[in-house]
Amino acid sequence: MSDLYFDTPVILLDMDGGSKEEVLRAMAQNLVNNGLVKQSFVKAVIQRENEYATGLPTGEIAVAIPHTDVEHVQQKAISVGILKDPVDFVIMGDDTETVPVKIVFMLAMDEAHSQLKLLQQLMQVFQDQSVLNGLISTSDKKQIKHTMEEKLDALSLKGGEK
Amino acid sequence: MAKKQVLVACGAGVATSTVVNGAIEDMAKEHKLSVDLKQIKIAEVESYVDTADLLVTTATIKKEYPFPVINARSFLTGIGMEDTKQEILDELKK
Numbered sequence: 001m002s003d004l005y006f007d008t009p010v011i012l013l014d015m016d017g018g019s020k021e022e023v024l025r026a027m028a029q030n031l032v033n034n035g036l037v038k039q040s041f042v043k044a045v046i047q048r049e050n051e052y053a054t055g056l057p058t059g060e061i062a063v064a065i066p067h068t069d070v071e072h073v074q075q076k077a078i079s080v081g082i083l084k085d086p087v088d089f090v091i092m093g094d095d096t097e098t099v100p101v102k103i104v105f106m107l108a109m110d111e112a113h114s115q116l117k118l119l120q121q122l123m124q125v126f127q128d129q130s131v132l133n134g135l136i137s138t139s140d141k142k143q144i145k146h147t148m149e150e151k152l153d154a155l156s157l158k159g160g161e162k
Numbered sequence: 163m164a165k166k167q168v169l170v171a172c173g174a175g176v177a178t179s180t181v182v183n184g185a186i187e188d189m190a191k192e193h194k195l196s197v198d199l200k201q202i203k204i205a206e207v208e209s210y211v212d213t214a215d216l217l218v219t220t221a222t223i224k225k226e227y228p229f230p231v232i233n234a235r236s237f238l239t240g241i242g243m244e245d246t247k248q249e250i251l252d253e254l255k256k
Contacts, residue, residue: 056239070174120181
């Protein structure tokens, strides 16, 4: 099991994606370029999103949590993409209904059935519109990193570095 | 009361089902219910058709199963979570 990677290279601001596929491709390819996932992750995460959608109607600021199977992942990571304009994602557990998503949290998980605490804390972030608002209101990647580290123990406790 | 087998399923079996699984575990503990929880990929539901009592999932279910299916999206959005918990609890207590 690898350490969780979350840093400015995987925080993408002002993303200008016309469709969810473009957004997913750009975020996934960025993970590939940073050596965190295999090239196969790109196609797999798009395919998975089409099959099992991950849009979450969390309120005025909605999010999506695209992810896919563990075998495409090299190092566990979370990538955050802030979209310039919201992009429609199909709602999780629905066939056709969509939600305009403003923040995409792409999860690269390298082990099934684990990371409960991290995921629970991540859900807490989704459920707090003021935190989400803070994330979309800044143009400073370090600020986003800092906010997320405050919310996720798995990030801030990493080896005491900071 | 026989131990209920509850399937918790999502597309990949890595993220959303982990959260839902954790929530049901806590719930079962709180209400002193003994539950046989299986965290699986949605594609694996088929192999539990004969033994499962309930399927809790974040994915879309198009098939008919011989057990009830509860949508667990609220565990992720926080909206309507108490209702979903009650729904699950009602099934567990049956």
